[in-house]
Amino acid sequence: MAYCVRLRAVVLRRIARWDLPDPVFVEVHLRLGSDRLGVNPSSLLETTDDPREGITSAWKFRTLTRSVSEVDPR
Amino acid sequence: MTSFTVFQLSRDRLVSLRTALDTVGLQSNPEIVRREMEELVADGLTLPGLIRRLWHFTFDMLKFGQIKDYDQEGKYLLLVLDQALQTLQRSQEQAAEIERLAGKPVARRDELEEAIAVIRRLRDYVAENWFWELTKEEWAEAIAEMERTGGVDLDEGFAQIAGVSKEEWLRRVDEHKRKYHHEAS
Numbered sequence: 167m168a169y170c171v172r173l174r175a176v177v178l179r180r181i182a183r184w185d186l187p188d189p190v191f192v193e194v195h196l197r198l199g200s201d202r203l204g205v206n207p208s209s210l211l212e213t214t215d216d217p218r219e220g221i222t223s224a225w226k227f228r229t230l231t232r233s234v235s236e237v238d239p240r
Numbered sequence: 241m242t243s244f245t246v247f248q249l250s251r252d253r254l255v256s257l258r259t260a261l262d263t264v265g266l267q268s269n270p271e272i273v274r275r276e277m278e279e280l281v282a283d284g285l286t287l288p289g290l291i292r293r294l295w296h297f298t299f300d301m302l303k304f305g306q307i308k309d310y311d312q313e314g315k316y317l318l319l320v321l322d323q324a325l326q327t328l329q330r331s332q333e334q335a336a337e338i339e340r341l342a343g344k345p346v347a348r349r350d351e352l353e354e355a356i357a358v359i360r361r362l363r364d365y366v367a368e369n370w371f372w373e374l375t376k377e378e379w380a381e382a383i384a385e386m387e388r389t390g391g392v393d394l395d396e397g398f399a400q401i402a403g404v405s406k407e408e409w410l411r412r413v414d415e416h417k418r419k420y421h422h423e424a425s
Contacts, residue, residue, distance in 0.1 A: 170393075171393075171394040172386065172390065172391030172392060172393060172394070173391055173392050173394060173397050174382060174385060174386065174391055174392075175385075175389070175391075175392060178392055178397045178400070178401065181398075181401065182401045188412075189416060189420065191398075191401075191402070192412065192413055192416040193416075195394070195395075195398045195413060196413070196416075196417070198394060199394050199395075
């Protein structure tokens with residue numbers, strides 16, 4: 167299945183806000199690209215309700231950090 | 241997740257604290273009421289620790305694939321966080337009122353503010369970042385945006401965030417894979 171990954175601007179802004187260390191940041195890139203989606207795209211991509219040329223599938227990827235700074239003492 | 245012991249403990253603690261707050265004012269002696277309120281404030285100040293453990297537990301359950309219905313479990317987590325917030329806010333209000341009536345301070349009342357802030361930060365984080373299912377409208381909006389803008393190429397987007405060219409970014413990715421992924425294999 168041929169595909170290319172294009173992200174919404176809001177997704178990139180959110181990733182930028184995480185301010186991740188370099189190795190983790192690269193891992194996120196890999197998970198969004200070849201390492202996760204690339205292994206078996208048809209199992210992750212969902213056909214949209216109204217398929218049109220160019221956008222026939224979308225991928226909701228799930229991300230959450232333990233983000234201890236939200237709850238641990240500063 | 242609702243059946244996990246740690247959630248049961250959290251619920252029980254919150255119910256117990258709320259019940260105690262309901263009855264603390266029944267004493268007629270203001271000094272006794274003040275002393276009891278100090279106990280309740282001290283108990284309330286342990287809630288951030290409890291909530292922190294609850295969060296780490298939830299995170300681990302996610303990591304191990306133990307959570308199946310994301311929407312339902314997210315709503316439940318938010319409910320517990322909201323109840324913790326309401327309980328601490330109520331403690332704060334009651335402690336202020338009891339101080340006024342007793343004419344003496346309730347020890348550690350000022351620490352409740354930071355405890356509330358800790359739980360609110362987590363509550364806001366979960367509300368914004370939990371894996372909520374997209375509604376039909378949100379899906380339609382996302383697709384319309386992609387049609388309008390074309391979105392951002394994955395490599396380009398990450399290069400922008402890193403503040404380097406796409407070529408430099410891809411070089412870093414290759415280097416990372418050589419260093420970490422080869423070591424692992």
